[in-house]
Amino acid sequence: MGKKKINSLEDLGGFVFSTNNDFEYENQENTETLPANKQFLEAHFSNKGRGGKTVTVITGFEGSETDLKALGKLLKTKCGVGGSVKNNEIIIQGNYRDKIMQILKKEGYNIKRVGG
Numbered sequence: 001m002g003k004k005k006i007n008s009l010e011d012l013g014g015f016v017f018s019t020n021n022d023f024e025y026e027n028q029e030n031t032e033t034l035p036a037n038k039q040f041l042e043a044h045f046s047n048k049g050r051g052g053k054t055v056t057v058i059t060g061f062e063g064s065e066t067d068l069k070a071l072g073k074l075l076k077t078k079c080g081v082g083g084s085v086k087n088n089e090i091i092i093q094g095n096y097r098d099k100i101m102q103i104l105k106k107e108g109y110n111i112k113r114v115g116g
């Protein structure tokens with residue numbers, strides 16, 4: 001296997017270097033999750049870059065990584081399919097956009113259909 005290509009500083013895994021002896025590292029990941037009724041999510045349909053396989057992508061979630069993963073797990077369970085959570089997006093395998101929109105509306109989220 002070859003080396004993984006580094007595209008940005010985030011790919012270094014949060015490496016911090018400082019010449020300041022008094023430097024204190026503070027974790028910025030403690031973002032509070034907005035309530036469901038104040039979240040504005042977008043449901044996208046995509047098959048680009050995935051070998052022709054169709055997926056539903058949910059974007060716009062504002063909150064902690066653990067809450068995003070929990071929402072992703074809920075959607076995967078209700079749809080009975082696989083998926084993942086990457087780069088603040090929930091990726092669900094297959095074209096389940098309408099079903100996911102209904103599930104999220106029942107949970108109290110504001111969701112908008114984006115694209116065809």
